[in-house]
Amino acid sequence: MNGLQLVFLLAALVSLFSAVMVVSARRMMHAALWLVLTLMGVAVIFVTLQSSFFAVVQVLVYVGAIAILIIFSVMLTRRVMEDQGDQVLPGWRAAALVAVLLFAVIVGFLALWQGFSAMLVELPSDADNLLELGKALVSPQGYVLPFELASVLLVAALIGAITIAVDLKEDQRG
């Protein structure tokens, strides 16, 4: 076992453990903090895949967004944010069955994928995968259509949020 595998295993274990803690923590604040740790673990896995861009964006987007999420969870919930009740739903057996079935289907499909047996290609040291990613996002042969569609969707969400937030009456009064 080399160092890279060790790092991968540690990161995977930390992410999985904290993912379990996200759904089992009693305090909402703690759940959000465990979520940060989970996403950090995913960022480390991106690093081991030599994809520094995704690792950094993972931290940038998710940790920054989770700070906002925590603020909202504090502001919109009960003061202590601590649930004393039962953590298990009445219909948990049916839910567990659906979850296991879904998991089995995903694993089944993934087992059919050829990518697992393919050998990793070592990147040449001077190759800039960031440059390639940028080109792929805007080239007509690449992903320009999904990229633009996602942009339009985000702009629509932005405008929608502003429309809801703006107070017209207040504005007209000046």
Add this chain to the structure above:
Amino acid sequence: MDFLRDPIGFVIQWYVGWLGELGLPSSWVDVMAKLTGALVLATGAMLFVVFLIWYERKLIGRIQDRFGPNRVGPWGLLQPVADMLKIFTKEYITPIGADKITYNLAPILAVAAVLLLWSVLPLSVTVVGSDLNVGLLFLIAIGGLGEMSYILAGWGSNNKYALLGAFRLVAQLISYEVPLVLSALIPVMLAGTLSVTGIVQAQQGVWFIVAAPAAALIFFIASIAEIGRSPFDLIEAESELVAGYNIEYSGLKFGMFFVAEFLHAFTVSLIFATVFLGGWQGPGAEEIPVLGFVYLMVKTFVVYFVTVLFRGTLPRFRIDQMMNLNWKVLTPLSLALIIAMAIVGGVTRELPVFWQVIGFLLVNLLLLWAADHLMRLAQRRKTKINLAMQTGSGVLTTSTKHGTGE
């Protein structure tokens, strides 16, 4: 390699060679060298704060027509050391109902988030922690970790003023991250790379502050907001919030926040000097790397001097003024700047560098002028409406709606 020309690089090479002679495998040598480098850099940066505190107190003292610290040591140089010794001996107080883990994690994370910034900044030609190909993005992502630490501190303290302060701080940081990122895109466009080393190398001929003064201005203002210094220091408005997110901390834990704040202020100046003032670039810096380090420090201290000057002279913003400046001025201006710079860059692609820079400079100045003009127009309209309301209605309003009077 000559010791005098590049002492730091010389020591690094000697150390790596010495590790190799010990008979360790090469991968271990690499890990050991990186670990030692990180330790030395982090410790050096932390110790540097002692000097920064003295410098800032002295400067603020001069601004306010005082002497500043002048009792301990020559020119009061040892005053921060005495303060530190005092803070070491203070009692740790953990408030009742505090969330122990988050309460204790917050100061560590605050300092770590600042120290991590140093890992990608090139200090001279030969000395750079790690030349990430996404260096600039890394710098911004680490800022998010800093936000987390403030939230942890505010929430873990079990104090409503701390929580309110943390909310306000994070609202400010997240808002000002938008123009910060957008204006940081301009050097990336000019250099054609996200790597900080690459951005420094691209400023061989022209510093980016000359090609894009508007971007530099936005970046500088957003940076000051990110470190929460005056005029953006309403996160620790004593009259409203007592002291903000760190109210419940005492002793060394408070000291950690203090260190993080001072080091962050200096680090932000360092980033500005690196991204817009050419980093270590200067006459002879390629041949004599230690000269590059001196250049970088001089540039950084010039920028730091300006931030301290701001701190000593400007009054505090009100929160709606702060948000107005961000969302109504800086963000649209930086968006317009990106579009304009991209168009000018595309049009002048064939021209020599000199004319390109002239084009960039012109479009920057034009946008700055337009922004200033629009702000003045909006101001005049507001004043007019306000006057009409006062004279026309004849009713003394006690409206709490801000933004109309100023």
